[in-house]
Amino acid sequence: MARFVTLGLLLAALLPGVRAADWPTRPVRWVIGPAPDVLPRMLGQKLAEAWGQQIVVDQRPGAAGIIAAETVAKAPADGYTWLMTTGANTTLVGLYPKLPYDLVRDLAPVTLMATIPFVLVVHPSVPAATLQEFIKLAQARPGKLNYASGGTGTTSHLAGEMFKSMAKVDVVHVPYKGVGPGVVDLLGGQVQMMFAIMQGAMPHVKAGKLKALAVSSAKRTATAPEVPTIAESGVPGYEFISWNAVHVPAATPRAIVATINREIGRILAMPDVKQRMFDLGLEVAGGPPERLGELVRSDIAKWSKVIKEVGVKVD
Numbered sequence: 001m002a003r004f005v006t007l008g009l010l011l012a013a014l015l016p017g018v019r020a021a022d023w024p025t026r027p028v029r030w031v032i033g034p035a036p037d038v039l040p041r042m043l044g045q046k047l048a049e050a051w052g053q054q055i056v057v058d059q060r061p062g063a064a065g066i067i068a069a070e071t072v073a074k075a076p077a078d079g080y081t082w083l084m085t086t087g088a089n090t091t092l093v094g095l096y097p098k099l100p101y102d103l104v105r106d107l108a109p110v111t112l113m114a115t116i117p118f119v120l121v122v123h124p125s126v127p128a129a130t131l132q133e134f135i136k137l138a139q140a141r142p143g144k145l146n147y148a149s150g151g152t153g154t155t156s157h158l159a160g161e162m163f164k165s166m167a168k169v170d171v172v173h174v175p176y177k178g179v180g181p182g183v184v185d186l187l188g189g190q191v192q193m194m195f196a197i198m199q200g201a202m203p204h205v206k207a208g209k210l211k212a213l214a215v216s217s218a219k220r221t222a223t224a225p226e227v228p229t230i231a232e233s234g235v236p237g238y239e240f241i242s243w244n245a246v247h248v249p250a251a252t253p254r255a256i257v258a259t260i261n262r263e264i265g266r267i268l269a270m271p272d273v274k275q276r277m278f279d280l281g282l283e284v285a286g287g288p289p290e291r292l293g294e295l296v297r298s299d300i301a302k303w304s305k306v307i308k309e310v311g312v313k314v315d
Contacts, residue, residue: 033065148182199281
């Protein structure tokens with residue numbers, strides 16, 4: 001009897017390894033919400049070369065990314081359906097109380113790919129050369145300065161509301177239908193401030209069309225090391241980054257999750273990939289699934305608190 005038990009335990013231990021060793025045997029579908037697809041396509045090409053299987057990028061931008069997340073959450077847990085998650089996925093939890101999936105329960109973290117710091121920029125007409133000067137200006141003119149965002153409930157909106165709360169300033173939110181129109185009005189001086197992705201904002205800063213006062217990350221960025229952080233500029237504890245990551249259906253075998261994690265980590269370390277990501281304003285991240293899981297939980301708590309305190313409502 002003991003021999004049969006031992007054999008059963010041995011087979012149970014080997015089965016996950018066999019499944020991972022045989023995987024993938026067919027194309028992988030990488031589902032993306034409204035985020036840009038440049039990173040999945042770049043990494044997907046490298047993975048396809050390594051695995052001999054196509055990585056099919058499936059963009060589903062509808063409903064602020066809810067459709068994409070639900071698609072993957074309800075897909076077979078066999079490792080062949082992935083979701084590119086972003087920081088915006090964690091804001092949806094507070095914005096939509098009745099989501100058709102649970103981000104923590106129904107999706108398993110695989111790996112963080114990139115972090116995306118934002119930069120607080122102002123129009124050159126704003127008489128402030130530092131963030132401290134801008135805060136003093138805003139406090140002296142409550143309700144007189146405006147800030148643009150990509151829309152109500154977007155990360156650029158919530159970052160602005162968190163800044164208002166922590167810096168104790170009254171700056172009026174002006175939502176746009178996307179980041180692009182907001183940047184246009186910021187460049188034209190119709191609004192005075194915005195939290196913008198560094199890749200899009202820094203060329204305007206270098207051209208003298210905008211002023212960069214501070215970055216939103218906890219540490220200074222390699223993209224613009226001369227720009228201080230918000231936390232070191234008078235708002236201690238402020239930190240906001242967006243990010244790109246990979247999730248799969250929750251019941252996906254751990255061995256397959258480990259394989260995906262390892263392979264993406266290997267590709268992220270390639271010099272050409274690192275350079276391309278730097279050019280895009282993305283900071284290489286990587287790390288174990290646990291790191292991503294902790295980030296998701298902490299971001300859900302942070303943004304849900306901001307959304308509740310501000311009373312953000314979306315249609």
